[in-house]
Amino acid sequence: MIYMAKEPRQINLLPKDLPKQWYNIIPDLPEPLPQPKGDMSNMAKAMIKECLGQEQSLERWIDIPEELQEIYQQIGRPRPLFRAKNMEKFLETPAKLYYKAEGLFSPTGSHKINTAIAQAYYAKKEGFEKLVTETGAGQWGTALSCAARLLGLKSTVYWVRAVYQWKEARRNFMKLYGAEVFASPSQNTKTGRELLKENPNHPGSLGIAISEGLEDAISDEKAVYCLGSVLNHVLLHQTIIGLETKKQFEMLDGYPDVVISCLGGGSNFGGLALPFLGDVLKKGGKVKFIAAQSQAAPNLQGEYRYNFADYAEFTPQLKMYTLGHQKEMPPIFGDGLRYHGCSPIISLLRDKGYIDTIAYPLDEKYVFEAAKLFLQLEGFLPAPESAYSIAAAIDEAKKSKEAGKTQTILFNISGHGFMDMEGYKQVLGL
């Protein structure tokens, strides 16, 4: 069933239309962003200076260095915006559905590469030789491995053991880029060794992996620690997603009424939503922002308070929505959504009522069925995390139908699922 219409199926930009600056929402926030609290020395030692500066910046627009613009081109930016016409037809909704093909065309399979290459670029400029990080689902670890290699740097990845063990293809993918990959907790750090002493089969967590990575980076002066989500500079780099998408809507002479993405730490959600949220903050207007989460880690439904970003309390405390930094969260295939806390920027906007949240059940049937429907109607294979975006977009499209309301729904496909077929197999019983 092909839906014929005059509107284009795909809206793309040319490389020359690539944004030249990232958008920093901090100066436009309704009140000053609460500062981190506690011992900053570990972070200050472990991190890239330029990124620490961006973390605090009050400049609304921050230049993307020319060389980095070129690397954005190399990794396939700008990325297309698609009209999901077959889904509209199937759902019999008066809503228009648009999705940003963010992760579908990414070399490493997700949006994470957008900040990975920025961090690798600055790290290299500052003379570092090795990038160290943690990873959960594996998307961030892959992105940083790729970025390090593209810039001629080494990389070390601490990967949550429960995921490391069964994602062999992704593990080999990171190694192919030249990364050194450890299952976390590992014997490589004090934090890891202590946890393994208690439980030799410890499944690990993102918080633990962050602790190990920080410990590793602090002990090696040529190494620097990179974070893939939560922090302000990460969201800043990711705004390239939403900035492109805004230009694409300008070409359509349209604007979204609803903006949806999945949310773990907040980087793909923020990347898509912040440029639109900035419009709302500056000019008013009614746009609904929905973060699609898992009941395994519905952090935006937690408490808004100061909390550590990692398990072992290496990081300062951030004011954020959190489930508690030592919270145990059940495993899900959408592992990128399994983090206890949410970005301070998103958290403040949530506290002020700008962001809604929905959390889908642990068995993931509903979201994988949504992803399957998307695949069968639109052709592309989403990552398990992106299945949550799709489920929320379908829910909104159904509400539009019930209300008989024409509206424009934008959602992000932050990753592809080519390396995540195990989730489809187990949840859908293929």
Next chain:
Amino acid sequence: MIYMAKEPRQINLLPKDLPKQWYNIIPDLPEPLPQPKGDMSNMAKAMIKECLGQEQSLERWIDIPEELQEIYQQIGRPRPLFRAKNMEKFLETPAKLYYKAEGLFSPTGSHKINTAIAQAYYAKKEGFEKLVTETGAGQWGTALSCAARLLGLKSTVYWVRAVYQWKEARRNFMKLYGAEVFASPSQNTKTGRELLKENPNHPGSLGIAISEGLEDAISDEKAVYCLGSVLNHVLLHQTIIGLETKKQFEMLDGYPDVVISCLGGGSNFGGLALPFLGDVLKKGGKVKFIAAQSQAAPNLQGEYRYNFADYAEFTPQLKMYTLGHQKEMPPIFGDGLRYHGCSPIISLLRDKGYIDTIAYPLDEKYVFEAAKLFLQLEGFLPAPESAYSIAAAIDEAKKSKEAGKTQTILFNISGHGFMDMEGYKQVLGL
């Protein structure tokens, strides 16, 4: 090491620049294309009428129906052309290297989707309800499963057993699109049953799978058989690759001196090369065309003669370069290159001296090392088949260096490797 220059890294087109017609090279060939010989009745019964017509057409330009243009947009066309600057720098070559990201951004992971959606479109117009086919590496089977589903049709895939068994992720991918997938030889056909009687663990071959698919399609009047390579109409649909690439070179005010792609049956090679070969045939000029093959199936180094396209002799005989239709070919990871014969169009042009060929060793070390180099320098993960294109492009870039000759080398990345990490693991020992 980032190579800075003023030339763009990526050359893209807008959806409005999508070709509106395919290029049919047959009227421009140096002599009439030899006709198929023998019993045409099986093919006539089993195939799509519009495709049979295109097979014989002498029209130079064939319109792409508007609805199909829209589906080309839906699957992400046009696709970018990239300048592989990091490779140029690493190889210290005066050559300019460009690659078409054909399979990297494809929903099913390869160029095969270009003809799959065309065939599904025509099949539906002619009232068929089910598409039947064979597949070797699995790329064609996935593409047809996707295309069938996008057009609301059913699909059945006969998959060479030796590959079916270990490619679980790809098998589930096809099923997720709704396809019925059989390991071939299967119990589903007479051909299959006879072969399994001789050898219950028969590994299968592309020729056998074609025989089974044809038998299935002929026995069901609502079913139609679709072929993914070799035939004229398949190459016709694939010319969208080269037509886009020609426009991209026009934007650069350039033209390739060398055009390279891997070759099994000839569809991605033909898709990229035929629009450029047409220029040479019409206007003269020196462009070198290189087909990158495996020593497992160096069909362009075989004999130019009439031969069957399938194992069980269901098809008519085609005048083509062939190794013999019952030739046993050793398994390789670049399984899409493992076919005994080559497209009649490419074969004729080979016979007339327009196409060079190189065949890489069975152990695949050289080509996987080339793919790894590409990954580490350019970021994207190629399919095993595309590793052959890259190896040939590197060889040519090295020759340019030795000769001190500035030339423009174009190669095609016909597929991505996200579902083929096993090959990287085993060949490179990850």
